[in-house]
């Protein structure tokens with residue numbers, strides 16, 4: 457049985473780096489369970505959009521990105537609403553703007569009932585830039601969100 461044990465150890469070695477434990481630290485925010493690290497983004501969202509954030513938000517490891525692009529987060533709307541944020545994505549994307557874009561996008565779905573908007577504005581960049589934060593992909597990696605943050609927040613929340 458020695459070979460089996462070696463095989464098992466090998467399996468563990470290979471599996472460990474990809475399976476770092478998802479560290480969750482839920483806190484109570486307006487009566488909902490929210491990851492502590494996400495709270496500052498919710499406070500800002502409330503300031504910006506004048507809408508109280510009443511929704512559960514938790515970290516998990518999102519597994520269903522095998523066939524498509526990476527799924528960084530999603531809004532689960534059936535029954536008890538939840539925003540799920542992929543823990544690995546969160547840990548590897550530490551830029552505040554990029555994290556904000558993701559959280560605001562999901563709040564757009566879950567709280568403001570907005571769907572995706574693939575429209576592009578052909579200003580500033582020859583290839584255009586997304587008209588809305590509800591663009592189906594995170595675009596802040598290249599700075600467009602940070603540069604036009606005020607515009608995107610207005611577009612999301614409306615002027616008033």
Ligand SMILES: [Zn+2]
Nearest residue numbers: 561565572592
């Ligand atoms: Zn979306």
